[in-house]
Amino acid sequence: MSFELDGVGLCHPGGHAALHGITLAARQGEHVALIGPSGAGKTTLLNILGTALGASSGGVRVLGTALAPAPPAAWPPPRALRARIGSVHQAPPLPPRQRVVTAVLAGRLGQWPTWKALASLLYPADLPGAHAALARVQLQDKLFARCDQLSGGQLQRVGIARVLYQQPELLLADEPVSALDPTLALATVQLLVQDAAARGATLVASLHAVDLALACFARVVGLRAGRIAFDLPARAVTPALLQALYAPPGGAAPAPAGAPPPPLPPDGYAACR
Amino acid sequence: MPLSAPAPHLRDPAARGRLGGALLAAVLLWPLLQAAGFDLAALLAPENLRVLGGFLRQFLPPETGADFLALLARATLETLAIATAGLALAFVLAVPLAYGASNAARERPRWSPVARGLLTVLRGIPELVWALVFVRVFGLGPAAGVLALGLAYGGMLGKVYAEILESVPAAPAQALLRSGARRPIALLYGLLPQAARELSSYTVYRWECAVRASVVMGFVGAGGLGQLMDQAMKMLNGGEASTILATFMLLVLAADALSGTLRRALDAPPAARAAPLGWRSGTLTAAVLAALAASLWLLEMDLPALFTLEAARSMAEFAGGFFPPEMGGAWLRQVARGVWETLAISIVGTLLAALLALLLALPRRRAPWNLLLNLLRSVPELVWATLTALAVGLGPFAGALALALHTTGVLGRLYAEALQNTPPTAARALRQAGSGGAMAFLYGTLPGAAPQLLAYTLYRWEMNIRMAAILGFVGAGGLGQLLYVELSLFHHPQAGTVILAMLALSVAVDAASAALRRRMG
Numbered sequence: 175m176s177f178e179l180d181g182v183g184l185c186h187p188g189g190h191a192a193l194h195g196i197t198l199a200a201r202q203g204e205h206v207a208l209i210g211p212s213g214a215g216k217t218t219l220l221n222i223l224g225t226a227l228g229a230s231s232g233g234v235r236v237l238g239t240a241l242a243p244a245p246p247a248a249w250p251p252p253r254a255l256r257a258r259i260g261s262v263h264q265a266p267p268l269p270p271r272q273r274v275v276t277a278v279l280a281g282r283l284g285q286w287p288t289w290k291a292l293a294s295l296l297y298p299a300d301l302p303g304a305h306a307a308l309a310r311v312q313l314q315d316k317l318f319a320r321c322d323q324l325s326g327g328q329l330q331r332v333g334i335a336r337v338l339y340q341q342p343e344l345l346l347a348d349e350p351v352s353a354l355d356p357t358l359a360l361a362t363v364q365l366l367v368q369d370a371a372a373r374g375a376t377l378v379a380s381l382h383a384v385d386l387a388l389a390c391f392a393r394v395v396g397l398r399a400g401r402i403a404f405d406l407p408a409r410a411v412t413p414a415l416l417q418a419l420y421a422p423p424g425g426a427a428p429a430p431a432g433a434p435p436p437p438l439p440p441d442g443y444a445a446c447r
Numbered sequence: 448m449p450l451s452a453p454a455p456h457l458r459d460p461a462a463r464g465r466l467g468g469a470l471l472a473a474v475l476l477w478p479l480l481q482a483a484g485f486d487l488a489a490l491l492a493p494e495n496l497r498v499l500g501g502f503l504r505q506f507l508p509p510e511t512g513a514d515f516l517a518l519l520a521r522a523t524l525e526t527l528a529i530a531t532a533g534l535a536l537a538f539v540l541a542v543p544l545a546y547g548a549s550n551a552a553r554e555r556p557r558w559s560p561v562a563r564g565l566l567t568v569l570r571g572i573p574e575l576v577w578a579l580v581f582v583r584v585f586g587l588g589p590a591a592g593v594l595a596l597g598l599a600y601g602g603m604l605g606k607v608y609a610e611i612l613e614s615v616p617a618a619p620a621q622a623l624l625r626s627g628a629r630r631p632i633a634l635l636y637g638l639l640p641q642a643a644r645e646l647s648s649y650t651v652y653r654w655e656c657a658v659r660a661s662v663v664m665g666f667v668g669a670g671g672l673g674q675l676m677d678q679a680m681k682m683l684n685g686g687e688a689s690t691i692l693a694t695f696m697l698l699v700l701a702a703d704a705l706s707g708t709l710r711r712a713l714d715a716p717p718a719a720r721a722a723p724l725g726w727r728s729g730t731l732t733a734a735v736l737a738a739l740a741a742s743l744w745l746l747e748m749d750l751p752a753l754f755t756l757e758a759a760r761s762m763a764e765f766a767g768g769f770f771p772p773e774m775g776g777a778w779l780r781q782v783a784r785g786v787w788e789t790l791a792i793s794i795v796g797t798l799l800a801a802l803l804a805l806l807l808a809l810p811r812r813r814a815p816w817n818l819l820l821n822l823l824r825s826v827p828e829l830v831w832a833t834l835t836a837l838a839v840g841l842g843p844f845a846g847a848l849a850l851a852l853h854t855t856g857v858l859g860r861l862y863a864e865a866l867q868n869t870p871p872t873a874a875r876a877l878r879q880a881g882s883g884g885a886m887a888f889l890y891g892t893l894p895g896a897a898p899q900l901l902a903y904t905l906y907r908w909e910m911n912i913r914m915a916a917i918l919g920f921v922g923a924g925g926l927g928q929l930l931y932v933e934l935s936l937f938h939h940p941q942a943g944t945v946i947l948a949m950l951a952l953s954v955a956v957d958a959a960s961a962a963l964r965r966r967m968g
Contacts, residue, residue, distance in 0.1 A: 226879050250878065257881025267876035269894035275459070280890045284881020291886045296465070301457040318460055340880060 175235070176202045176344055176376035177223055182232035184218055184400075192218040193400045195232070200376055200393075202343070205367055207387035207408075208380040210397035211420050216380035217264065219397065220346045223378060224261045225251045237344055257284025260342030262350040262366075262379075266333035270322035274313070274332055277321055278304040281340035307339040308332070310365060326353040334362060338369055345370050347379035351386070359383065363390050384416060399423075482791035484844035484924070492839075499837045505685025509693060516690075519675065523694055526671035528742035529589050529664075530657035533596025535739050537657075538650070540569070540601030541608055548605065551612035552620040552634040566609075569602025571953030573913045575920065576946060578664045579934060584762050589746040592669030596657055607649055607906075615641040655702040659827045662695065666829065666920070680833050692826060699825035769943030778941060782929065782948050789925035789952065792843050793915040796850025797908040803855040805900075808862035809888075817860070824856025828914050832923045846923030850911050861903045869895040905960040912956050916949055926952075 178199040185191045193215045200206055208216045221227040223236060234241040239255050250256070260281070268277045275298050282300075283291050290299055298304065301317075308314045311331035321329060330353045337345060347366060351359035363379070363386050370377035381387045387394055388408045396403040396411075396419045403419050404411070489495065547562030574595045581591035612634070620637030628636070639646075665673015672691060679687035807816050831849035839845050874891030882890070919927020926945055933942040 224879055226875070253881045253883060255881070256879055259880070261876065261879055263872070263876055265872070267872035267891075269873045269891065271898060272873075272890075272894040273461075276890065276894075280877055280882070281880060283877055283883075283886045283890060288883070288886065291882075291889070295889060297462055298459055301459065305457055342880075 176200045176204065176237065178233070178235040179222070179229075180233040180235075182222060182229045182234060184215075184222065184227065185230045191400060193222075193229075196400075196402060198395065198402065198405065200378070202376055203370075203374045204393060205370060205377045205391050206379075207391035207394045208378065208397060209382075209384055209387050209394060209419070210403070214397040215400040216397055217348050218400075220261070220348050220378065220380060223344070224259055224346050225256055226261075253284055257340075258343045260337040260340040260345050262333050262337050262345075262347040264349040264352060266329045268321045268329060268332060270320070272321050274308065274316050274319050274321060274324070275301065275304045277332055278307055278336045278339050281307075281336040281338075284340075303339060304335075307335040310338055310369075311335050311362065327355070327358065330354065331362065334366070338365075341373060341375075343375050345375050345377045347377070349380055349382060352382065356383075359386060360390075367391070479791045479794050482788055482843065483795040483847045484842050485795060485847065486839065486844055489839040489844065490848075495838050495840065499834065502683055502685055502834075502837060505683070506689035506692075508686060509690040510684075510686035511690065515687065519672075519690065519694060522670070522672045522675050523698070524745060525589065526658060526661050526665070526673070527698070528745045529592045529596065529661040529669065529671055530654060531738055531742040532589075532746060532748065533593045533661065534600060534650075534654050534657045535742075536593060536597025537600035537604050537653070540597060541604035544601070544605035545608035545612070546631075546634075549609035549612050551609070551615075551617070551638055552624065552630050554621065554624055562605075566602045566605045567954055567957065568950065569598050570600075570606065570913075571602070571950040572599065572946060573917050573949065574599035574660050575664060575667060575917045576930065576949070578667050578669055580765065582668055584765050585758070587668045587670075589670050590748060592661055592664045592671070593746065593748065595664060595669070596660060600653060600657060600660075603910075604650065604653055608646060611642050611645050611649065612638050615645075651702065651705060655699060658698055658702065659695075659825075663827050663829045663917070676830065680830070692830070695827075696822065696825040699821060768939040769946065771940065772943035772947055773938075773940040774944065778944060782926070782944055785926040785929045785945070786948055786952055788843050789912060789915045789919075789927070792846045792850065792918070792923070792925055793908060793911040796847040796915070797854060797904065797911050799847070799851035800854035800858055800907075801904050803851070804858035804862050807855065807859040808866060813863065817863075820856045820859040820863075822856070823852055824860065826853065828853045828918060829921060832918050832921050836922060841922040841924075843924035846915060846918040846925060849918060849923065850914060854907055854911060858903060858907055862900055865896045865899040865903065866892060869899075901963075905963060909953070909956050909960055912952060913949075916952075 179196050182193060182196040183191065184193040196215075196219065198219075208219065210216055218227065222229055222234060225236065225241065228234075228241065229243050231243060234243070237255060237258055239251065241251055276295070279294055279298060279300060286294070286299070293299060305314055305317055308317055311334055313328060313331055313335065316324060316328065316332075321332065324332065330350070334347075334350060337347075345366065350366065351362050354362060363381070366377060366379065367390050369375070379387075379391070388411060391408055393405070394408050394411050395405045396415065398419055404415055406415075544562050544566050547559050548566055550556045577595035577598050578591050581594050585591050585594075615638055617638075619641070620633040623633040623637045624630070661669070661671055662673040662676065665671045665675070666677050668674070672694065676688070676691050678684075679691060804820075807820060810816050828849050831852045832845055835848040835852070836842075836845040839848065869892050871892075873895060874887040877887040877891045878884070915925050916927040916930070919925045919929065920931045922928065926949055930942055930945040930949075933939075933945060
């Protein structure tokens, strides 16, 4: 198993409960899409899998390591474990004045010995590696640019290049294509799926574009108000399920004419499988 | 997607420049260390340690006689009043000059030679030199101190206000300009909300500096705590010195608390009410005005008398004595040596301070380190210099050490703040991917904070050049020593050359640091 969550709940310090009784597991090499309305807990769930947050209740096992529930003395978890988990963040966490090459190479800081990480600040330790990772997101010509010279979409792809360079066993992506146009978004999600498939890595991605999720992922998990609404193979997800998932709170009211249910995959995305 | 062919040339284009820069720095550092008289052995020499130890031992018990305490209280109030009135004058000067000099809220950058030139001259001449000049025109007393502070700090505040306004995101003001707002309105609505916190905290910080500066000016007869300190130091009276030092520290801590209160007041979300001033900001404004009025009353300042024709005439007459400055070859060579020594003292002192400050800014638990930093910066450089001169003997090294000690306190605090204000997301993401704390700092936090750290260091270095000149007044080498000697001998043309050299040095440093900032920015 790549990860197992058993009845996981999470309460934020303010008392707001973000997740309730989440039970979810994935085999190594599975590709899972998380969908659901804003505020459903997708990011929180990814943060628990990425060991950024400790669960308030329930059991968490990631890559064979059981994580202590609430942030206790055993927090943060061992670096060796974290080095095997890669995250694509919704807002790329890159210092504006850092060069792209350094930002990408930083993906392996968890694997490199200290001397190598220090030396790489003076002269990039793995130029071919960084170049190759950037080439996969078509940004190889930005190798020596500074992050603050890039557009939002380019920055998001640098974040993806970093995680490609890290080569994690568990790849978590939080809205990895939110700043990209539809064509580039499709190509980028395909890239993540192909990379995970080629290395036998597990991929969990939260997506607002339901069509992308259905087209590119074998398994789709719907989250609503901190609970799992459904956990199905992509082809078993019906328009009715999606309508219920994205219905406005209160639920009973029918969706107004201005808010149609999320579109189903157009033909263009059939290429993804 | 097609896998691209292997890259044609994978060499870091920045590497050559970095290597060259490192070599150049190493080549330059050696003569600088020489000129600053860098000598660790002198620091550890037993006879020096003994003299210093003897003086420091007298610090306990501190002097607590009633007469002395009454004197101290009066002097403390006077120091506060000089600082407050001086800063008020500086503020009045700085606002219009900053408005004129800054390119903030302008659609096209404009070169404003008058405002920029005035700012440069005002702060290019150290406040102590202004004070010396004003003491000769207006006689001994606080008026000279207030004017000197007002002019020198007016220049500094104006420059930093202009820079802060230029450093915040310009888009809101540009949008207002494009929709037809006039520049002052665009500035008030588009830039001030973003910059207010930094502007006010910098002003409060400057007030702290003004307290220290007014102490230092006491050494040339402008009253206040400095005069007491001067006497205590000259007589090696450790008990009095320690009481006065403790008073300084209390003053600096109080200013710190005031700065914190101000910032919290700015951070508090505005109340849903139309009136601009709530009870808190209203009280604050009233308190500031009351403090200013009390200062002017305590100092018995006769402001109009400073702006009479007679004052202007005696001023002009005195200033005329400096012209034409002595330009003989031998004297110029001596001045050039003084410039070099001043530069060396400032660079070595600032570098030492930057290293120490970064180390002291790193620990997560701030309390004990903040105490140490407060201790270091609450003692003025000039006072540190009298102590370091005991430790390593008179000369430039004493000056460099004194600068380093005080600057560590200032930079350490600023560094810690900058590191705390750096968005934590980058470092947090790296830690999440398994990186250790040190590497997360180097790859995540430092790149975000570096421009600010560099800006603080460069700005402090500029100030330290001015300070390195002043330190000569207690025999710590550099231009100051030349100026002090020549002024005491009434060699005004020679002194004029030195003042010109200080100004030229300040302008050159400004240009250099602006160029550096552009490159790093």
